[in-house]
Amino acid sequence: MMRPKIWNPAMEDAYRFQLAGYHDEIEYCSVGDNSEVERWPESGFVKKLQRKKDGYFYYFNRSRECADKDLFKIKLFEY
Numbered sequence: 376m377m378r379p380k381i382w383n384p385a386m387e388d389a390y391r392f393q394l395a396g397y398h399d400e401i402e403y404c405s406v407g408d409n410s411e412v413e414r415w416p417e418s419g420f421v422k423k424l425q426r427k428k429d430g431y432f433y434y435f436n437r438s439r440e441c442a443d444k445d446l447f448k449i450k451l452f453e454y
Contacts, residue, residue, distance in 0.1 A: 376450050376451065376452055376453070377450075377451050377453075378446075378447060378449060378450060378451065379446055379449055379451060380446070381446075382439070382441065382443060382446060384418075384419065384420070386441060386446065386449055386451075387420055387439055387440070387441050388400065388420065388421055389449050389450075389451060390440070390441035390445065390448075390449050391420070391421045391424060391433070391435055391440070391441075392421070392424065393448075393449060393450065394424075394433065395424040395425070395426050395427060395433050396426055396427030396428050397424075397427055398450075398452050399452055400412060401454070403424065406427065407425070409425060412424070415437045417437055418437050418438065420435065420437065420438075420439075421435055422434070422435060423435070
């Protein structure tokens with residue numbers, strides 16, 4: 376496990392998955408009926424995720440949502 380120092384699109388995806396309660400896209404797809412992740416066509420960022428805790432949905436914007444001040448919260452997992 377490591378933490379990022381600078382923002383890039385991969386960090387944005389990690390931030391969104393972890394906000395919904397998952398480690399990453401691999402865990403999200405392996406839990407429940409989540410076989411495919413909805414993404415914005417323009418940016419490629421995650422569009423909608425089902426929360427792990429209660430099954431409600433998070434809806435994300437097309438643009439960046441992870442502020443520089445939140446980068447230290449992201450964990451990058453290696454398998």
